[in-house]
Amino acid sequence: MIRTIDVIHYAYKQAPWRIQRQWISAFLLIVLGVAMVAAFYLDVTARAALKGREIQSLSSDIIAIQQSDADLETRIATLTSNSAMETRANALNYQPVQSNQMQFIIVPGYVTPELPSFISAPPLQPSSPTIQPEYTQSLLDWIDQSLRTPLSVSAMGASQ
C-alpha cells in the first residue's frame, strides 16, 4: 500500500528542471518589475532635472531682463531729464511762458487731470507657486512618506 502511494506521489511530482524554471521565472519577473520601476523613476527624475535646469535658466533670465529694463528706463529718463528737455526746447526757439502771457479760458465740464497711477501691471501672484509633493518627491521620499503617514490620516483622505 505504501509503495503504491510512493509510486503515485513520484508519478505526480514535478520534474526538478520545471521547479528550477519556475524559480528563475519568478526571480526574473521581480527583476523586471524592479527594472521597470527604476526606468520609470529614472525617466521622471531626468525630466524633473531638465525642468529644474530650465527654472534655473529662467531665474537668471528674469534677473537679466529686470536689469535690462532698469537700464532702458534710466536711459529714457536721462534723455528726457529736465536739463535735456530745456536744451532741446531752447534749440527749437521755445521760451518760458510768463504770467502775463497766460490766458485762462473757462471750459465747462473740464476736469483737472488726476495724478498718474504708477501701477504698470496687475498685482502679482505670490512668487513661488505651490507644487504638489507628487511632482517633487523621489520614489524613496514617497515610500518614506507612506510609511510615516498615520493610517487614520490615509483613511480620512480616502473618504474625502
Added chain:
Amino acid sequence: MREQYAWRSWTLAAALALVGFSIILQIIRIQISPEAATFREQSEQFAQTVQTFYPQRGEIYDRNGHLLAGNKTVYEIGADLRNVKDKHAIALAVGVELGLNPDNLYALMANPNSKLTYLILANYIDEDKALALKQIKLKADQQTSAGGQNSLSGLEFTAHPQRTYPEGSLASNVIGFVSREGRGYFGVEEKYNDLLAGAPIQVRVPVDPNQAVNIPQVPNGTTLILTLNRDLQAAIEQTLDDALTKYGAQGGTIAIMDPRNGEILAMASTPRMDLNQFWNYSTIYQNASEYDLAVSTPYEPGSVMKILTMAAALDDNTVTPATTFLDTGSFLIGGVTIKNWNDQAWGLQDMLGCIQNSLNVCMSWIASQMGSQNFYGYMNRFGLGHLTGIDLADEAAGRLKVPGDTDWSPSDLGTNSFGQGVAATPIQVMMAASAIANHGRMVTPHVLYAMVRDGRQFNVPAQYAGSPISTSTSQTLNQMLATSIDNEASLASVPGYRIAGKTGTAQIPTQFGYDPTLTNASFIGWGPVDDPQFMIYVWLEKPSASIWGSETAAPVFAQVAQKVVLMLNIPPDKIRQQITQH
C-alpha cells in the same frame, strides 16, 4: 554531466554574492564611520553654492512720473583662479582696458589668499567698458587653444545694478544718495533705506536642479513716488541760484509746500551736488547739517515768527485786530530794553500796524500781555523746538527755551516774540504757519506721495499735527497779513493774486553778541488767500546787496510764486472766482 559542472555555477554565484555583500557592508561601514560627518559636510558643500544677489533698489519718481533715482547695470570683473591659465594676459587685458595697473593686478592673482578661488579685479565698471573687455576675451579664446598662452579663460563678468540719478544734481538735497555698499545717505535715500533696500546679500543656492524650486526669490526694493514736482523743483533751484548771485548771499533755501496736506512740492538748498558723483560730498559739505538747510539747519528766523505771536495773541483773545498800542520806541522786559528795527517810535498802532510795520516793541508787549506760560504753550503747540516729523533724514529740532530751562530768562519772552533767541528750521516755521493758512489745522510736512510694491500703489494720506488756533483766528490773521502786503506795496506782491506773508530780517548771533552787519533774510507767504494752495519759504543767508528781507527775500518769493501759479495752473483770483461761480 550537468551535476558535474553545477559547482562552477554555485561558485560564481557565491563570488558575486560575496562582492555584492561586501559593497553593502562597505556602504554601511562608511555610513557609521567617524569620517561620515566629513563626507556629509562635503556633499552639502557641493549641493549648494554661495551666490551674491543684487536686488534692484526701489526707484524714486516725482509726482508726475519722472524718474529721479533709478538703477543701471555695471559689472564686477573677477578671476576664477581655478580656471586661470595665463595671469599675465588677464592682468594686461584688464589693466589696459580699464585703466588699471597690470602689475598690481598680476600681483593680486599671483599671491592670493590660500583659500580664495575667486578674486575681484575691478567693480562698478560701466557696461560699455565691460562689454569691450568681453569682446577681447572672446577673440582671445578663439585665437588661442584652450588653456594656452594669452588665454583669458578664468576672467569672469558679473552684472549687477548700481544707483543712478538721471537728473544729476536736481533735488539732490531732498533725494540724498546711495553709497557703493548700497546704503542710503541723507534725504529720502536714508530715511527710506529699509524700504528701498537693494543691498547685496549672499544666499546659498541649491545646485541640484531638482531643488530649483528652492532658488531664493530676492525681492526688489519698494518704489517711492515723491510729492516733488520736477519742473517746479528745477525752476526754484534756478531762481535760488540767481538770487544768491543777485543779492550776494552766501547760501539759501526755498521750499514750497501745499498747506492743505503738507505735501512738499519743491525744496531747494545750496550747495547742491551731482548725485552720480556722490564721492565729492566731503569736498562740498563741511558737515551733515549743511546738506539740506530747510530741514537740518536751525537759525534765528527773525520777524517771520511774529505771525505766530500774533496768531497766539488773537486766538487767546489777548488782542483783537482793533487793539491799539502806543509805540514809544522801546519796551523794557526782564531787564532788557527792546527796540524796533529802525530804533524809531511808531506812535499809536493797531495790530495790523504792528504786523505790517514789523514792530518788535509791539510784539514784546503782546507777549508780556499773554504771559510766559500762555505764550510758550502756543509756541509749543505750533511745534517749535520739536521735530516736524518730515520724512527726510537728519531733521533738526531747533531750540525754544522755555521757563524752567536753566538758560531761559524773562527777557527771552520779549525777544522770542519777534524771532530772536529762538532757533527753528524753515520747515518748522512752515508747519507752524500752515495752521494759519489751513483754517487752524496744522499739517505734517512730507515728501512721500505713494509707495509701489508688488504691483500695488499705496498712497500716503495727509497727517495733521493738531489745531493750535481756531478757524476764525486763522481767517482774521490771513486777512491781516494779506492787507499788510497790499498796503505796503510789498515786493512780495504777485499781480492778480492776493497773497498773505511776512518778511523776516534777523541779525546773526555770534559769540560776541549780534552782528549788526550780517543778517538772515527770510520771507514766508502763501496764496491765494481765500484758498491757499501753496506756501513758500525763502531764506537767504547773509545777503550783501541789502540786509533787509523785504528787499531780498520778498522779491524772490514773488518770483517763485509767479512760477508756482503758472506750473500748478492756478488762475488769477478773478478768474478763479468766476470758475467757482460757474
